[in-house]
Amino acid sequence: MAFEIPRRLLLEVVTPQKLLVSEEVDEVVAPGSEGFFGVLPGHLPFITTLKIGELIYRKGREERHLAVSWGYAEVRPDKVIILADIAERAEEIDAQRAEAARRRAEERLSRWSRGDETIDFARSQGALQRALTRLSVASKGR
Numbered sequence: 001m002a003f004e005i006p007r008r009l010l011l012e013v014v015t016p017q018k019l020l021v022s023e024e025v026d027e028v029v030a031p032g033s034e035g036f037f038g039v040l041p042g043h044l045p046f047i048t049t050l051k052i053g054e055l056i057y058r059k060g061r062e063e064r065h066l067a068v069s070w071g072y073a074e075v076r077p078d079k080v081i082i083l084a085d086i087a088e089r090a091e092e093i094d095a096q097r098a099e100a101a102r103r104r105a106e107e108r109l110s111r112w113s114r115g116d117e118t119i120d121f122a123r124s125q126g127a128l129q130r131a132l133t134r135l136s137v138a139s140k141g142r
């Protein structure tokens, strides 16, 4: 039996709070923990964990950007399911809040590098990554 390549992908982005995206799309690029990966219709199935980063999906010529944080992705030939702790669209992001979070995280990391042992390095780095991702997604506008 010939294997038919599906024409589109159903993208579902789910957080513990809500179903953020459920759309037919042409392409998805997501921040896997081993690096970004791209999915086109017909991709071989796999499962991977995600890190903090930008998820991009394309519908025709239109690209949309989301900030996602931790979770996992399940890829099938006709479907991509993203289960993330946090996922935000550009228009939901408060850029001033993200900018303040970036400054706080950078200040903590600088104190850590000067030997301040009260600073939790991994936590500060996570906060910085989230803030930078939000700023980048917010700057894309949508």
Ligand code: ATP
Pocket: 069, 086, 087, 088, 092, 093, 094, 095, 097, 098, 101, 127, 130, 131, 134
């Ligand atoms: P902050 O220090 O500003 O709280 P954070 O990175 O510690 O940032 P998170 O723990 O990642 O915040 O998120 C907590 C909740 O706040 C989530 O629901 C997240 O969507 C929301 N949130 C955090 N930062 C922003 C932002 N800049 N704009 C909109 N929502 C945000």
